[in-house]
Amino acid sequence: MKPLTTTSYAILGLLAIKPWTTYELAKQMELSLRNFWPRAERKLYEEPRKLVAHQLATVQRETVGKRPRSVYRITADGRQALRAWLDEPGAPASLEFEALIKVFFAEHGNKQQLLANLERIxxxxxxxxxxxxxxxxxxxxxxxxxxxxxxVISLVGTLQAQLNQAILAWSGWARQLVDTWPEDLRTAPPARDSLELIARWTRHTTSETLNRQTGPVS
Amino acid sequence: MKPLTTTSYAILGLLAIKPWTTYELAKQMELSLRNFWPRAERKLYEEPRKLVAHQLATVQRETVGKRPRSVYRITADGRQALRAWLDEPGAPASLEFEALIKVFFAEHGNKQQLLANLERIxxxxxxxxxxxxxxxxxxxxxxxxxxxxxxVISLVGTLQAQLNQAILAWSGWARQLVDTWPEDLRTAPPARDSLELIARWTRHTTSETLNRQTGPVS
DNA sequence: CCTCCTATACTGCCCTGGGCACTATCGGAC
DNA sequence: GTCCGATAGTGCCCAGGGCAGTATAGGAGG
Structure with missing residues (x-):
């Protein structure tokens, strides 16, 4: 029996709200979880079946005219499994941001290219x-x-909006700063003020010992 | 011939700095790009070969004692291709944040579970x-x-730190707010103040600076 | 001098998940 | 009566994730 994944539990979470058809589940995942758990629609169609195999949900086959559809419903075991899952710590957050790679390697292009990438962001x-x-x-x-x-939605929505605001503020700031840079980006002055601000963020934290790890960029 | 991917260009960007062995390239990718372009180490070993096939890099086989190694070097075509790639808009950013799913479905658990998840974040x-x-x-x-x-590194590092700060500020705020909520999270009052702030972001695009250190709801 | 440990330098292989293509019916607009 | 978008999915390829494994180099410690 296929093991349950985080995506399975996300679907289970939706089923805890109300019964849905597979199609509706796929649409709803796209609508509400895309921004912090993006998954290919195609694969979402396989998840409810796994939930049924694990007895966390039941299927009800219906027909609308000649067209069949499957309505899924959470079970008591399903609610129990969902509660248990909420206790386990989630995987660390992960970001993919292609445009940032282009900023990271901007010195191999010209100033206009960097400004264009910042503008797009x-x-x-x-x-x-x-x-x-x-x-x-x-x-x-x-x-x-x-x-x-x-x-709960207002909590999650707030974080999403705040993260986007951070990108918005940063890109505006970076654009203005880069404007003052020379054509040859290898000779541009680093954003010392910003690094000094970041360097000070240790102060507000405990004196807990740190394992040697790497920062944002090396 | 295998087509080049974003990962290929990331490797090409590293080669534009200096020649590296495959092993060093893999380490460096992990060190400096993990935070915005995370890729499995195993797959990085296949990329330099693709670059050679496209004549964007050359290999030099060496031996250290009995152990062979391959040093890769960017070509003029490679630098050209990198510059051209910098002109193309990157794919939109994408975030995976499992702990947020647990916040999103927190009403199916209890208040303590939500607080624990916020605490972990x-x-x-x-x-x-x-x-x-x-x-x-x-x-x-x-x-x-x-x-x-x-x-350029100071630009990218600043965004990373700012994004983390946004998460830090949000989680602190959310923790305090949830503390005031009832046990049954379905009856908790939404964070209206925060939503009203977000709702107003349509009109003003104020001149945001780095010094803007306000929390989610200021 | 020998052993152990970690860093260097990779390869094999399985299988999850991404993504394109495709089928078919329903219901409302025109 | 026809067309179009929404509903309701399935087939299939392969890129990429990730575990496991191989082998040598080089330095630390006994």
Whole structure:
């Protein structure tokens, strides 16, 4: 029997809200979890079956006219498994950001290319901020599809918006700074002020011993 | 001939700095790009060969005693290809954050479980902030292994640190807020203040600076 | 001098998950 | 009556993740 993955538990979490068809589950995953757990739609279709095999859900085969569909429902075991899963620490966060690689290797191109990449990041973050704003307005106005979930959703939505704001603020700052740099980026002055700020962030923390690990970039 | 991927260009970017052995390339990728382009070490060993096939790099087979090794070197075509790649827009950023799924579905568990998950996020972000601080101190003190790269590295490092700070601030805020919530999270009041702040981000794109250190809800 | 340990320098192999392509019916608009 | 988008999926290839394994180099310690 196929072992359950994080994606399985994400689906199980949705089933804990209400019963859904596989198609609806796939749509809902895309809608609400894409931003912190992106998965290929194709693979989501295999998850509910695994849940049934583990007796965490049941299927109900229906037909709409001639077309069949499967409605999945969480079981008591399923709710129990979900609660147990919430106790386990999750894997550390992981980010993929191709445009940042282009910033990282910008000295092998010219200043205009770096500015263009920063501009693209800024534009995307701006668009994203608009979407976040509309989302927040929608939730404030309607309370959302599942009002009992609004509290936790407001937490998660806040982090997403804050992360996007961080990218927006950074790209605006970086753009302005790079504007003052020479054409040959190898001779540009490093952002010392920013590094000094980062270097001071140890102060607000405990004197716990640190294992030697690497910082953001080496 | 295998097509080049983003990972290929990341390796090519490293080769544009200096020649490396495959082993060194793999180590360096892990060290410096893990945080925004994480890739399995195993697969990195296949990339330099692809670059040679495309004539963007050359190999030099050497031996250290009885042990063979391959040193890769970028070609003029390689530098050209790297510059061209810098012009193409990168794929949108993508985040995987399992602990956030647990926050998202927290209403199916109890308040203590949610607080524990927030605590874990906070602890990890705190540890990460210390690593970032040490990294910044190291760079300020030594200028790094490749001083001509310090300017671009300071940009990328700043974003990484800022993103971690956003998580740190958010998790601290969320922890305090959830503390005031009832046991049954379905009846908890949503973070309206925060949503209202996000909702307003449509209009003003204020001149954000690095010194903006406000938490999620200021 | 010998042993142990870690760093260097990779390769084999299985299988998960990403992603494109494809099928088919339903329901409402025009 | 026709067209289009939404509903409801399946088949299949292969890139990439990740575990395991091989072998030599070089320095530390006894």
């Amino acid at each position: 800024h534009t995307e973050a701006t668009a994203r901020a608009m979407i976040d704003a509309q989302w927040a307005q929608h939730y404030l106005a309607t309370g959302g599809q599942f009002p009992q979930r609004m509290a | 906070h602890t990890e972000a705190t540890a990460r902030a210390m690593i970032d601080a040490q990294w910044a101190q190291h760079y300020l003190a030594t200028g790094g292994q490749f001083p001509q790269r310090m300017a």
